[in-house]
Amino acid sequence: MNGISGETQEERGRSEATIRFVVNGVNQLDDNNLYSAVTYIRHLPWQIFVRIIEMKTTSGDPPLEVMTKYLLCSVCCDQQSRAKRLTNNWSCNARVELTLVAQSATGHSIKRNFAHKYISAQNNGWGYTQFIAFNDLLKTEKGFTKDNTIVVEAKVSADRPYGVIMRSNLGNIFATIQRKSVDIYPELAYFMNESMSDVVFKVEGKPIPALKELLSVKCEYFRTMFSGNYTESEAKEIEIVDTTHEAFKTIIWYLYSNQLAVDSDDMLIDLEFQFEVYRLADRFQIKRLLIYYENQLKANITEENLELVSKIAFTYEINSLKTCVKAFIDKTFDKLILEDSEYLKKINGFTDDYLFDKSIESGRKRARNTSHQTSDKTMDWISGDTSDERSRPSGVITFVVKDVHQLNTTDYRYSAVTHVRHLPWQIKAKVCEIRTTSGDPPSVVMTKKLGCFVICGDESRPKRLPPNCSCVARVELTLVAQSATGRNITGGIHHKYISEEKNGRGCYFVAFDDLLNPEKGFIKDNTIVVEAKVSAGRPYGVIMRSNAGNIFGTIQRKFSDSYPELIYFMNQFNSNVVFKVEGKPIPAVKEFLSFKSDYFRSMFSGCYVESDAKEIEIQDTTYEAFKTIIWYLYSNQLAIDSDDMLIDLDFEYSVYRLADRFQIKRLLDYYENQLKSNITEENLELVSRIAFNYRIDSLMICVKKFIDKTFNKLILEDSDYLKKINGFTDDY
Structure with missing residues (x-):
């Protein structure tokens, strides 16, 4: 109101x-x-x-x-x-x-x-x-x-x-600092609080207090400024010229919170102010904020923010953004030309007369929509598959086994990995000794046969399947004849692959002696060919990165210029405390954790033994989950230190449990709001478990509505999956 x-x-x-x-x-x-x-x-x-x-x-x-x-x-x-x-x-x-x-x-x-x-x-x-x-x-x-x-x-x-953008407009990228939400944003206790700061910036004659340590963690520019080689390193007051008080205050809040927000509830935001914030981000080389601006504006150009986008794109020569601006002008030219003349003059000036050139062109022919969409597919480093191909529901593995005469009963040979449903599938083969009965009277003898098995989970790599994954698959396994006189041998498998179990399933195809016999047609140049056609249902217990219900990103370790905190993350040299989780170290900076979390602020306040401890053991959680929490407190980004396309739902639950344990209310709110609006069959286990274990009424209602709406589809799912959902939802 x-x-x-x-x-x-x-x-x-x-x-x-x-x-x-x-x-x-x-x-x-x-x-x-x-x-x-x-x-x-x-x-x-x-x-x-x-x-x-x-x-x-x-x-x-x-x-x-x-x-x-x-x-x-x-x-x-x-x-x-x-x-x-x-x-x-x-x-x-x-x-x-x-x-x-x-x-x-x-x-x-x-x-x-x-x-x-x-x-x-x-x-x-x-x-x-x-x-x-x-x-x-x-x-x-x-x-x-x-x-x-x-x-x-x-x-x-x-x-x-003109010259402003409404908060609710698609092209607006600024939020509002919610000053009443100190429990969700603990950094509000420090923001503009001189008593909890160690430096004061003077902008337009007005003070903006800040913490040197935090700014140094979040920004290379300030790290250099406060390094000891410059007069500012000891200064209590630093004057910032050639900008506005509100714009610099917005930059400080972004470095505190990773949130692009203004300290005002005005529904209109000046575009000149937004440009000034971008200019400061460039001046202080806050690359993550620059990238955020550019990505958001590329995707959300409107008539209202076209002035801003054009000014940034052409002033800073950002070619990809310039292309988007021109495409937007081309697409909306007939509408734009009816706008206010002063507005059009500004756009034309910002775009190096592109609007004028377009006006000349329109006299000859209608404006064309020249926007193009490019495919952004990542390659699989193992097999060269794109991520789209890796998600396919079925695929064929072809395994050419060389040096067949050298096969033995001890060592498996493995095919290359083929991804189906983002799970790694392989054929493995070796000679197996099988008890058989022969002769008259019958007697038990040991016979060597070729054993071929399809496994889910790359046994040649240290990381196997996500620990709580299961997947039902139908496999057609074929020993391929390589001569015109030979005949393929095919066997069918229907199996539920479970991550915690030894999950290879296959066939004992042919006696090893027959395999080596050229007349049978299987061997050629001392090689044989085995194929497996795998058709897999969707995996349970995990969620795919691209699924609408996934709320986790990936830590991009190569982008340290965009994420300066990467220099501190998992870096024992730059840290002053080490957490031990499952026996493995997670180094951290006490001051930064205190700033971002009331729990850690209390822990390191001096009233507890942990305040002076160099090493602290964290129990009842996993190493990866706690590391994810530390990264969130460093960056405000919910992301994991892995590029796996499947994320374990138990892991996601563990992260939520830690957010509750350490009372990181902003992360709890983020989880709940994201999950409410993005319930899918894939994440229903997770959402149900969080909603009913923590008695979150609004989330429980959303779960029940989703079940009601999709019941006829859900009832056809895997029985173990349904038992889990039923258990999590109090038999709903």
Whole structure:
């Protein structure tokens, strides 16, 4: 709700409204402006103001100059400044119908109409200086006054404002700092808090306190500044010139929280301010913020933010962004050309006359949509498959076994890995000794046979399947004949592969002696060929990275310029405490954890033995889960230190459990909000487990609704999966 008028934000965003101003004490009006209450249109504050104005007029015969009093009626926009404003460069075209309302049956209302371009930098009241002579206004027979009051109305129809962007617009990338959410954002306790800071920046004469240690962790520029080689390293106060207080404060908040947000609840944000924040990100080389800006703007160009995107793209020569701007202009040219002329001049200037060139071209032919989508597929380092191919539900493994004569009963031979459903599948083969019965009378003898098995999980690598994964597969295993006289031998397998079990399944194809016999047609140049056609159902207990229900990213270790905290992450040299989890070390920086988490702040406060400890053991969790929590506290990014395409749901649950244990409320909120809106069959186990174990009513309702909606489909799933869901949901 709007604290001024009780309007909702949706109402404040309307394109037109009527302002009604009841002016009391009319006979006491003087030359001071009297303002109506604020009415919001297009999220700008509009008011009527009135006053008495004296003007020279000519009357009588012979004509004489006399001073006559008139009622001045005007409509202004954002005239009365507020303490905090992020909208200093806007303009807005409006059409206004201004009415002095008759309050008696004998009177006649007076209407005046005008169109005006309101500009923030100007004294922008616009209306009529001689709306009515003051004496006529006071005459009872005119019908305008009643109980010493008059009523003035203004119907305002406003176009979208230029130079600003609305918070709810697709192209806006700024959030609002929620100062009441200290439990979710512990860094708020430090933000703009001089008593908890060790340096004060002065910007436009106003102070911005900060923590040197934190800025050094998050930004190479400040790390160098405070390294000891510069005067700023010992300074208690540092002046920052050539920027604004609000823009620099926004940069400090981003370094504190990894959140691009402004310290204001204004619904309109000045595009010049947004450009200034980008300029500071470039000045201080905060590459992650630069990349975030560019990626967000590429994907969300609108008429409202086109000025900003064009200015960034062409000022900083960002070719990919320039291409997107040109594509947007091409696509929307017929609509853009109808916009305000000043706006078009700005766009043309920012884009090196591209809009002008486009105007010339449009005289010859219609604008073409030249936007192109490029494929972004990652390659599998093992087999050269793209990630799309690796997710296929079926695939064929071809295994050419060389040096067949050297096969033995001890060592397996392995095929290359083929990915199906993002799981690694292989054929393995060796000679197996099998008890068989032969002769008359029958006797048990040991016979050597070729054993071929299909396994799920790359046994040649240290990492096997995710630890709680299962997958039902149908396999057609074939020993391929390599001569015209030979015949293939085929065997069928239907098996549930489970990660915790020894999961190879296959066939004892043929006696080894027969395999080596050229007449059988299997061997050629001392090689044989084995094929396996694998058709796999979706794996249970894991979720694929690309699935809508996955909320985890990947730590990109090669991008240390974008993530300066990578220098500290898992770096014992740059840390002052080591956590031991499952016997393995996770080094960390105490000050940074204290800043980001109340739990760790208490742990290291001096009241507990851990405050001075160099090594702290963390029990009842896994190494990878705790490492993920540390990375989240460092970066505000929920990501894992692995490029595996499948993520174990038990692992995701362990991370949530740690977020609850360490009371990282922002992460808990993120989990819950993301999962509410993205429940799928793949993550239903996880969402149900979190919702019902932690009794999160809103999430429990979402789970039940999803089950109700998809019940006929769910009931066909694997029985073990259904038992798990039933157990997690209290038999729902």
